[in-house]
Amino acid sequence: MYAARRARLRDRCSAAGDAAALVSRPANVRYLAGGTPPGAVLLLGPGPDGDMLYCPRPPADDDAGGRRIDEHLRLTVLSHTTGDPAIAAAGTFGSSAAGTLAVEEHHLTVARHRAIGSVAPRLRLTDLGGAVEQQRIVKDEEEIACLRIAAEIADQALGELLESILVGRTERHLALELERRLVDHGADGPAFPTAVATGPNSGRCGHHPSDRRVEEGDFLSVSLGADYRGYRCLIGRTFVIGTSPADWQIELYELVFAAQRAGREALVPSAGYREVDHATRHPLEAAGHGEGLAPRTGHGVGLEIDEDPQLAPAAMGKLDACVPVTVGPGVHLPGRGGVRIDDTLVVRPEADGGPELLTITTKELLAL
Amino acid sequence: MYAARRARLRDRCSAAGDAAALVSRPANVRYLAGGTPPGAVLLLGPGPDGDMLYCPRPPADDDAGGRRIDEHLRLTVLSHTTGDPAIAAAGTFGSSAAGTLAVEEHHLTVARHRAIGSVAPRLRLTDLGGAVEQQRIVKDEEEIACLRIAAEIADQALGELLESILVGRTERHLALELERRLVDHGADGPAFPTAVATGPNSGRCGHHPSDRRVEEGDFLSVSLGADYRGYRCLIGRTFVIGTSPADWQIELYELVFAAQRAGREALVPSAGYREVDHATRHPLEAAGHGEGLAPRTGHGVGLEIDEDPQLAPAAMGKLDACVPVTVGPGVHLPGRGGVRIDDTLVVRPEADGGPELLTITTKELLAL
Numbered sequence: 228m229y230a231a232r233r234a235r236l237r238d239r240c241s242a243a244g245d246a247a248a249l250v251s252r253p254a255n256v257r258y259l260a261g262g263t264p265p266g267a268v269l270l271l272g273p274g275p276d277g278d279m280l281y282c283p284r285p286p287a288d289d290d291a292g293g294r295r296i297d298e299h300l301r302l303t304v305l306s307h308t309t310g311d312p313a314i315a316a317a318g319t320f321g322s323s324a325a326g327t328l329a330v331e332e333h334h335l336t337v338a339r340h341r342a343i344g345s346v347a348p349r350l351r352l353t354d355l356g357g358a359v360e361q362q363r364i365v366k367d368e369e370e371i372a373c374l375r376i377a378a379e380i381a382d383q384a385l386g387e388l389l390e391s392i393l394v395g396r397t398e399r400h401l402a403l404e405l406e407r408r409l410v411d412h413g414a415d416g417p418a419f420p421t422a423v424a425t426g427p428n429s430g431r432c433g434h435h436p437s438d439r440r441v442e443e444g445d446f447l448s449v450s451l452g453a454d455y456r457g458y459r460c461l462i463g464r465t466f467v468i469g470t471s472p473a474d475w476q477i478e479l480y481e482l483v484f485a486a487q488r489a490g491r492e493a494l495v496p497s498a499g500y501r502e503v504d505h506a507t508r509h510p511l512e513a514a515g516h517g518e519g520l521a522p523r524t525g526h527g528v529g530l531e532i533d534e535d536p537q538l539a540p541a542a543m544g545k546l547d548a549c550v551p552v553t554v555g556p557g558v559h560l561p562g563r564g565g566v567r568i569d570d571t572l573v574v575r576p577e578a579d580g581g582p583e584l585l586t587i588t589t590k591e592l593l594a595l
Numbered sequence: 596m597y598a599a600r601r602a603r604l605r606d607r608c609s610a611a612g613d614a615a616a617l618v619s620r621p622a623n624v625r626y627l628a629g630g631t632p633p634g635a636v637l638l639l640g641p642g643p644d645g646d647m648l649y650c651p652r653p654p655a656d657d658d659a660g661g662r663r664i665d666e667h668l669r670l671t672v673l674s675h676t677t678g679d680p681a682i683a684a685a686g687t688f689g690s691s692a693a694g695t696l697a698v699e700e701h702h703l704t705v706a707r708h709r710a711i712g713s714v715a716p717r718l719r720l721t722d723l724g725g726a727v728e729q730q731r732i733v734k735d736e737e738e739i740a741c742l743r744i745a746a747e748i749a750d751q752a753l754g755e756l757l758e759s760i761l762v763g764r765t766e767r768h769l770a771l772e773l774e775r776r777l778v779d780h781g782a783d784g785p786a787f788p789t790a791v792a793t794g795p796n797s798g799r800c801g802h803h804p805s806d807r808r809v810e811e812g813d814f815l816s817v818s819l820g821a822d823y824r825g826y827r828c829l830i831g832r833t834f835v836i837g838t839s840p841a842d843w844q845i846e847l848y849e850l851v852f853a854a855q856r857a858g859r860e861a862l863v864p865s866a867g868y869r870e871v872d873h874a875t876r877h878p879l880e881a882a883g884h885g886e887g888l889a890p891r892t893g894h895g896v897g898l899e900i901d902e903d904p905q906l907a908p909a910a911m912g913k914l915d916a917c918v919p920v921t922v923g924p925g926v927h928l929p930g931r932g933g934v935r936i937d938d939t940l941v942v943r944p945e946a947d948g949g950p951e952l953l954t955i956t957t958k959e960l961l962a963l
Contacts (some may be wrong), residue, residue, distance in 0.1 A: 287803075330705075337700035337708045338722075354706075399778050407771045435655075 228369070229297035232362065233259050233278055237271055239358055246273050246326035248355050249343070251313050252334040254530040255359035257457060262286070262294030269300075270316045273324075279303060281312035292415035292456040314342050321347025329355035357535070364527060364535050365549050371573055373458035374528065374551050377418065378571055378585035380453035381462045384408035385588050393468060393595055394443060398423040398436035401449075409453045418452030418459035419532045429465060430557050430565020432521050443469040446476060446564040447595070448557075452532060452571075459532040461553050462586035463569025467594045475563075480592045483558055483566040486510040487590070490524060490538075490554040494574050494582040500542035507556045508540070516558045525554045528571055550574045551585070596737070597665035600730065601627050601646055605639055607726055614641050614694035616723050617711070619681050620702040622898040623727035625825060630654070630662030637668075638684045641692075647671060649680035660783035660824040682710050689715025697723035725903070732895060732903050733917050739941055741826035742896065742919050745786065746939055746953035748821035749830045752776035753956050761836060761963055762811060766791040766804035769817075777821045786820030786827035787900045797833060798925050798933020800889050811837040814844060814932040815963070816925075820900060820939075827900040829921050830954035831937025835962045843931075848960045851926055851934040854878040855958070858892060858906075858922040862942050862950040868910035875924045876908070884926045893922045896939055918942045919953070 236259065240248050248271040250256055256269050263269075266283040279301045286296050286304075296302070305315055313335070317328065330343065332354040344352055366374070384405050393401070402421040409417055424434035429446035441447060450463040465483075467476055490507030507524040511517065523539035528551050536544055538552065546552075555569025568590055573583040604627065608616050616639040618624050624637050631637075634651040647669045654664050654672075664670070673683055681703070685696065698711065700722040712720055734742070752773050761769070770789040777785055792802040797814035809815060818831040833851075835844055858875030875892040879885065891907035896919050904912055906920060914920075923937025936958055941951040 288805075290803075332705035332709075335705055337698075337703055337705055340705045341700075400775075403771075403775045403778055407768075407775070410767050410771060435658075437656075 228367070229259060229261055230275065230299050233271055234275065235362060236358060237275070240271065240329055240355075243329070243353075244327065245329040245353055245355075246324060247271055247277070247320060248329040249313060249316055250331060250355070250359060252331050252359070254534070255331070255363070257294075258359060258363050258530055260300055261296040262290045262292070262457070263296055264290050266312060268312045268316050270320055272320075275299075279316065279319075281305060281316040283312050292454065294456055311339065311342065313339055314346055317343040317350070318346035321350045325349045327351045327353050329353045331355050331359075333357065360535055363529055365547050366529060366551060366573075367549070370458060370529065371549065371551065373456050374460050374571065374573070375585055377414070377453040377455035377458050377460040378462065378587075380409055380412040380414045380455060381451055381460055382586060382588045383412045384453070385449065385451065385462060385464065388449070389466070389593065389595060393441045393447065395440055397438050397440050398425055398428070399438060401441070402436040405449070405451050409451065412453075414453035414455055415457075416454045418454045418461065422448075422450040424448045425468075427562055427564050430559040430567050432557055432559070432567070441468055444473070446566065448565070448567045450567065450569060457530055459528055459530070460571040460585060461528060461532060461555070461569055462571065462588060463555050463557075463567045464588060464590070465566040465568060465592075467592060470594055472592060472594060477592065479558060479560070480566050482510065482514050482516075483556055483568055484590060484592075486556045487554055487568045487570070490556065491570065491572060491582060491584070494546065494552065494554070494572055496546055496548045496574055496576055498546050500536045500538050500544050500546065501540055503546065503552075503554070504538040504540055504542065507538070507554060511556060511558060519559060521557065524556050525552050527552050546574045548574055548576055596735070597627060597629055598643065598667050601639055602643065603730060604726060605643070608639065608697055608723075611697070611721075612695065613697040613721055613723075614692060615639055615645070615688060616697040617681060617684055618699060618723070618727060620699050620727070622902070623699070623731070625662075626727060626731055626898055628668055629664040630658045630660070630825070631664055632658050634680060636680045636684050638688055640688075643667075647684065649673060649684040651680050660822065662824055679707065679710065681707055682714055685711040685718065686714035689718045693717045695719045695721050697721045699723050699727075701725065728903055731897055733915050734897060734919060734941075735917070738826060738897065739917065739919065741824050742828050742939065742941070743953055745782070745821040745823035745826050745828040746830065746955075748777055748780040748782045748823060749819055749828055750954060750956045751780045752821070753817065753819065753830060753832065756817070757834070757961065757963060761809045761815065763808050765806050765808050766793055766796070767806060769809070770804040773817070773819050777819065780821075782821035782823055783825075784822045786822045786829065790816075790818040792816045793836075795930055795932050798927035798935050800925055800927070800935070809836055812841070814934065816933070816935050818935065818937060825898055827896055827898070828939040828953060829896060829900060829923070829937055830939065830956060831923050831925075831935045832956060832958070833934040833936060833960075835960060838962055840960060840962060845960065847926060847928070848934050850878065850882050850884075851924055851936055852958060852960075854924045855922055855936045855938070858924065859938065859940060859950060859952070862914065862920065862922070862940055864914055864916045864942055864944055866914050868904045868906050868912050868914065869908055871914070871920075871922070872906040872908055872910065875906070875922060879924060879926060887927060889925065892924050893920050895920050914942045916942055916944055
């Protein structure tokens with residue numbers, strides 16, 4: 228599997244005239260090599276025999292949730308004193324080869340890039356660009372299986388929280404408890420910092436949990452995800468605390484729910500990224516909430532919690548089958564609070580039943 | 596305070612012939628500007644009136660643990676569509692000024708650096724290098740006060756753990772419980788992912804907590820820290836589970852303890868970084884444990900949990916008063932386990948009583 232991924236990238240490099248590539252962005256290295264230690268870089272040689280993983284320390288059982296390094300890869304473990312694996316890799320390759328080496332200019336710093344150039348003066352450095360990120364967009368079934376388990380874990384953690392007493396507890400504590408439950412159910416960790424937002428904070432995108440306590444009548448919005456064997460999902464839900472939601476709460480919830488459903492229904496192969504965004508965004512704009520909306524209404528997930536594609540008004544490109552994305556509109560009314568509803572789904576052809584919903588927690592407006 | 600820090604950096608830039616500087620590394624931006632939103636960059640103009648903070652979104656109350664942005668700074672909040680604040684800052688500055696702009700080449704990627712060059716073709720980009728990191732090494736008393744509170748919080752969280760039942764619980768659960776307790780006691784969050792290592796894992800540097808359960812006779816090593824208003828400390832301790840430690844455990848513990856004490860005692864103003872490292876490292880090497888030792892035995896802490904200085908064999912430089920550092924040797928015997936003991940201390944002149952120990956949890960070998 229890893230070898231096949233590397234072969235695809237190698238084809239792309241040869242087509243671009245690059246003799247070799249140095250992959251340094253962590254998620255890209257793991258995609259091509261398996262459960263590598265932090266800081267490892269992959270040198271993709273001109274032929275499969277030249278592929279070499281440079282690690283800053285020996286691999287350990289607990290790297291990347293227990294995922295193994297591809298056994299077909301040759302490994303160089305650097306000693307503490309050798310320093311930067313990217314520079315070591317370029318130095319070794321540059322001493323035995325000439326031509327071009329494609330590097331990830333969107334990941335390497337100027338200082339590292341310069342150091343690579345100076346240890347390998349015979350190499351011409353070119354830009355690999357987002358080639359690996361592009362390749363990562365469409366997932367194979369093994370990747371989707373990991374995402375499915377990650378989503379199941381998040382659903383379980385959230386489900387348990389809903390059964391507990393919430394009034395009087397702080398955002399921070401609820402967030403920590405959710406993270407503990409994720410791990411209880413088998414996550415390698417949270418996929419991203421869990422967001423719990425109450426009352427006037429609810430519906431804010433990426434809210435950092437505070438010491439505010441849950442009160443009767445609050446909206447409570449929660450956004451969490453599990454990391455399972457390196458794959459990360461996302462679920463966002465909004466609830467009401469107390470017995471009956473106020474009219475404005477019902478109205479706002481129904482609006483966001485309708486927008487989110489429209490976005491989910493737009494997830495078909497060959498739909499444009501911007502079309503899906505428009506489907507989600509339009510109902511909110513039509514209701515007068517256009518101003519405060521987030522720049523995008525969804526994005527890809529996988530080895531990173533936020534990866535391509537971007538579902539945004541100016542995004543170029545079209546969905547393929549087997550692309551997992553989030554659909555998560557939100558509206559926040561300053562001073563009052565708001566609603567976010569976010570799912571992770573996999574794009575599937577209509578013949579296969581349409582988009583596969585991974586995060587299945589109910590989207591009814593529950594009063595807790 | 597922030598203005599004074601910026602004035603020092605400005606002096607350094609003028610001396611190097613740079614008209615202005617663009618600070619992008621997050622901890623450096625916060626050091627010079629206060630509690631900025633993630634992704635903010637600081638443009639340090641030729642005079643104090645030119646200082647401008649470019650934020651990707653409006654500042655929020657919960658940015659950087661509630662720390663405020665310096666009120667003397669002019670703020671530009673970018674709309675969602677404007678994109679990268681660094682490019683926006685360079686574009687604005689470059690359209691009204693010429694000369695040189697110093698940038699952080701160790702932080703900017705090649706792609707961002709190129710984009711900055713192309714929006715500001717009249718500017719010559721130079722390297723600011725680690726100027727801000729160097730300036731951050733010596734802390735003022737307000738910074739040390741934050742570190743002191745962070746250490747107190749970590750001591751409290753650890754102390755409570757010691758009073759609970761440990762046998763049968765997993766490394767993961769203990770780590771999560773410690774993180775919850777940190778927040779309970781007022782931390783904005785953990786300073787870094789809490790490490791709990793038991794039995795054969797104990798003493799491993801940066802161990803990722805696993806599902807292994809605590810057993811009678813285990814060494815249990817714990818490394819944690821609190822983030823308090825952006826400042827991060829570190830404490831590491833090793834305990835024995837059960838009533839009486841084995842002879843090899845007592846022997847190994849005493850060795851690491853002696854090494855750690857030697858390191859602490861070497862913390863005097865004007866001691867070389869490598870001398871402190873040597874004081875800690877030598878007893879372990881002399882006992883035959885040289886091979887597996889970590890590349891450094893301590894490092895600075897502050898707005899980042901791992902910052903300059905580095906206490907390592909090849910480190911250049913000398914300690915000053917008011918520099919907080921960790922002293923944390925460890926020995927890990929493969930298959931058996933090991934010991935780590937780590938403190939955060941502030942270098943103080945002998946006249947002031949010598950190094951100030953921030954993490955005061957006992958370093959006796961407790962049997963839990």
